[in-house]
Amino acid sequence: MKNRLFVSLNLPESVTDKIIALRDSISADEKIKWEPKEKLHLTIKFIGDVDSELVSKISDELMFVEDYNSINCSFIKFGFFYRDNNPTILWAGLETDISLFGLIDVINVRLQKFSIVVDKNKFKPHVTLLRIKNDLGIDFVNNFKNFTFTPIDFSTNSISLYKSELHKDGSKYFEIKNYKLKKLEK
DSSP: OEEEEEEEEOOOHHHHHHHHHHHHHHOOOTTSOOOOGGGOOEEEEEEEEEEHHHHHHHHHHGGGGGGSBOEEEEEEEEEEEEETTEEEEEEEEEEEOHHHHHHHHHHHHHHGGGTOOOOOSOOOOEEEEEEOOSOOOHHHHHHHHTOOOOOEEEEEOEEEEEEEEEETTEEEEEEEEEEEOBOOOO
């Protein structure tokens, strides 16, 4: 049996609340099926489908992340990913400590022993807010692209390994293991 896995930098609840409030201030359309609050996260490594017997080995291999310090982040803007010139994903973009990029590199190297492919794309820190299936109109897109706000600064000290199960009404996430990063002394 296969398990679809990913590694996530977890967001403090207060931050997800602020992002949702900003999102709702731009578009309060009740017909839009937003990603639920519990699914808002920053994927730092999509692992993909792996055999069940590898899940605990991968979970153990990732224990090293607990040697890392908490990571400072800042939400700075909204944006879109496009396919065939049509917006398909609305995201909230982040700036992060450079240490996150180093951590991702180490995760990639360490997971290669399980035949997990290293992602060749440049990492773009973002949180998916909406998967767009229908044309929402140019005003919707422009309202998010042109919206400015004071950056939301925060620190996170939690990374998780998740399993994603695909269902007809969308994916469901199940936390396999939570790793605590070291809190920086002030």
